[in-house]
Amino acid sequence: MNYKFIESESELNHVCDDLLKEKIIAVDLEADSMHCFKEKICLIQIASAKEAFLVDPFEIKKISSFLNVLENNDVMKVFHGSDFDIRSLDRDYHVQVNNLFDTEIACRFLGIKERGLAALLKRNFDVDADKKFQKVDWAQRPLKQAMIEYSVGDVAYLVELQDIIHGRLKEKKRLAWAKEEFEIQAQVRYENNHTFPLFKKFKGAGKMDNRSLAVLENLLQMRLSIAQKKDQPLFKVISNPSLMTMACEKPLTIDRILKIRALSRKQADMYGNLCVEAVVKAMELEHRALPSYPKTRRPKKDDLIQERIKRLKKMREKLSGSLGIEPGFLLNNAVISCVAAENPATPEELLKIEQVRQWQVEAMGRDIISLLGYCRA
Incomplete structure (x- = not known):
């Protein structure tokens, strides 16, 4: 893919005016978390269906025009494994990414086990992605040509990959499920891990x-x-x-x-x-x-709740096979424990439980309510 380094704020503004006319763009970031105490975004890669752009935040300090693109609801932003990127953008720019499509999360709804970008590029485009630059110091300047080409490769196929995955989600009638998870992912925020104790x-x-x-x-x-x-x-x-x-x-x-x-x-x-x-x-x-570790009060073990947890886990394993979605993503253990404790009698009550998604209720709400009803009988 053809790419261009953005060399000035005015050039970035012009490019972003064009990006706002696109329906979908790809975005990726490179950072220096493996090399510095205070990690930071070192390179921003953006791609439309035809061209890629590289933004050096060390050179262009004011990138508000690009942040406006990220916040725009009409332009879909495709990331792969966006959690780190979303948190980094929040830390460095306090920006909200709207209309997110995460190809890694989407793959979970399709039962794809090898979800790394390199594996997906190989499977869908027969492209061998060299990942040797994943752990290099992206804060170094000048960037080596091989590093630049690697960074472009991370976004070059994302728009096309999104199109393929989007089609498969529609075929399986799981697009709405994925969109709900994308919206939740877009809300994650940076957390400072250096708080005492x-x-x-x-x-x-x-x-x-x-x-x-x-x-x-x-x-x-x-x-x-x-x-x-x-x-x-x-x-x-x-x-x-x-x-x-x-x-x-x-x-x-x-x-x-x-x-x-x-x-x-x-x-x-x-x-x-x-x-x-x-x-x-x-x-x-x-x-x-002397300090003491904060103790969380765990409710006393209730035999009925434990029985519900056991049965819910068995049900999850069975549904995981039929739906083709990994068990831990389909319904994690923390949610299972909450459901077992709350013991909802209807899908509406199930949805009111914290962390339970709408797509989970659609996918297995009746099975869960039926199982809990059996436990009550």
Whole structure:
């Protein structure tokens, strides 16, 4: 596909005036989350059916004309796996993407298991997509020619792919189902994971004792400070498994850190003293000053509710096979638990349950209500 780098705000405004006349465009983003602490959008790729445009947000600071395109309800925006992109656009530009079509989500309604863009391009267009640039530093300038061509490839076929998938959804009478999910996806927003206490976002922290949590929190805050100063992602400073090891073992010397293999020698030379200091401070805290993990009150197990959950899961597996939709997407466990607890008697009551979609009620509402009625009998 022919592509063009947009080199000025006025040129972008002109291109966006033309894009507003299109019925459908493709959009993708490249970011630097693998290389920087404060991730940011590094390249914006846009494509109509005939031509692609690349926008460098480092060069063009004001992209309001493109944001207007994203918010326009008359132009369909095709993304593939849009969750990261939607959140990034919200973080950097506070923009709402309207009239979204997500080809990855759409594939879920068609029972397509290999939903990666490379697999879809190979299957539908016999195109071999080279994904070696997925993890490169997109903040580097100048961009290599191969990186530019890779970025164009991510949007070059999306409009045509959307047309194919759209047709298959219509054939299966699932287009409305997909549209409902697109609208929900368009509402996701960026979440800052660096809020204190940091252990609340750390996997496995909920099972730790209070003293270990104190050690973990000190280590997490130490790593966060280093990452900010070095402008590096957290995992490139110290990995989560390393922090977990130190929180559990509570090493008070660098030698001990090395013995339990929590850090490499190079890491120990750079961060060993800071880690020891973090552990020592946590060990010196009085018991009353120790943090505790927020406990969520779980309702007492009710035999009837457990029976409903068991039967709903069996029903889900059966319907998954007949509908050709993966079980976890068809009805996830959290929703099943809510449905079992609420025990709705009608499809209308079922739809009132939080997180239950209209398409789910259409697809299996009668089966769910019938099963729950059987459980009551």
